[in-house]
Amino acid sequence: MHPEAKEPDCGFSEVLPRELGSLFSDTYTEESHYAFCGTELRITQHYGANLGVAAPVWDAALFLCGYFEEQKLDFKGKKVIELGAGTGIVGILVSLLGGHVTLTDLPHALSQIQKNVSANVSSNNPPQVCALSWGLDQEKFPQDYDFVLGADIVYLHDTYPLLIQTLQYLCGPQTSIFLSSKMRQEHGTMHFFQDILPQYFASELVKRNKDEEINIYKVTRYQN
Numbered sequence: 001m002h003p004e005a006k007e008p009d010c011g012f013s014e015v016l017p018r019e020l021g022s023l024f025s026d027t028y029t030e031e032s033h034y035a036f037c038g039t040e041l042r043i044t045q046h047y048g049a050n051l052g053v054a055a056p057v058w059d060a061a062l063f064l065c066g067y068f069e070e071q072k073l074d075f076k077g078k079k080v081i082e083l084g085a086g087t088g089i090v091g092i093l094v095s096l097l098g099g100h101v102t103l104t105d106l107p108h109a110l111s112q113i114q115k116n117v118s119a120n121v122s123s124n125n126p127p128q129v130c131a132l133s134w135g136l137d138q139e140k141f142p143q144d145y146d147f148v149l150g151a152d153i154v155y156l157h158d159t160y161p162l163l164i165q166t167l168q169y170l171c172g173p174q175t176s177i178f179l180s181s182k183m184r185q186e187h188g189t190m191h192f193f194q195d196i197l198p199q200y201f202a203s204e205l206v207k208r209n210k211d212e213e214i215n216i217y218k219v220t221r222y223q224n
């Protein structure tokens with residue numbers, strides 16, 4: 001993650017991008033290289049382009065990629081959607097591992113994701129890149145995903161009910177959701193995982209980085 005992209009101490013909200021953008025005198029890009037699962041990823045982050053929190057690769061995303069590598073999860077032929085994809089790094093990795101991936105985010109982030117897809121994926125079946133604003137757009141999407149992925153998307157209290165609506169819509173009995181989250185006390189991330197999510201889904205903490213306070217949860221529908 002770029003040092004200038006460290007967590008803002010104010011709202012950390014979608015109001016932020018315009019304000020954050022104005023803090024930078026120039027719009028600039030930074031290309032970073034990452035290696036997971038024997039694959040090199042070239043990810044460009046567009047700073048000062050009003051992308052706000054969507055611009056950088058967040059540590060929770062790298063932690064999730066590392067988890068997939070460690071667990072050797074089999075994504076071949078699986079139907080996968082990523083929420084709040086930002087740069088797209090997680091979904092791009094999963095696509096390179098053989099998944100049929102749809103990468104989603106708010107409209108302002110889509111061109112960054114598309115550029116990273118084009119730079120990394122040359123297969124006949126590249127990821128689709130689509131707008132999905134939680135609680136609003138999910139009905140454009142199918143309901144038979146094998147995996148729903150999200151890295152660092154639990155940080156805005158007002159969006160928690162919207163995110164739950166989207167997860168409920170997208171997830172069938174066969175779906176595994178993986179949420180990798182920086183546990184931000186001030187944004188009630190723990191409250192989401194301990195109190196809100198269990199009202200709707202079963203969840204299990206599958207990996208924790210204690211020093212960085214990043215948790216990965218595997219989430220599924222309650223089985224009747």
Ligand SMILES: C[S@@+](CC[C@H](N)C(=O)[O-])C[C@H]1O[C@@H](n2cnc3c(N)ncnc32)[C@H](O)[C@@H]1O
Pocket residue numbers: 014053054055056057058059060061083084085086087088105106109132133134150151152153159162
């Ligand atoms: C902290 S960033 C994480 C980006 C990326 N997943 C990563 O970990 O590198 C949060 C992402 O959630 C997206 N987001 C925030 N609110 C959203 C909403 N209501 N609907 C859809 N995406 C949203 C942002 O645009 C941003 O890309």
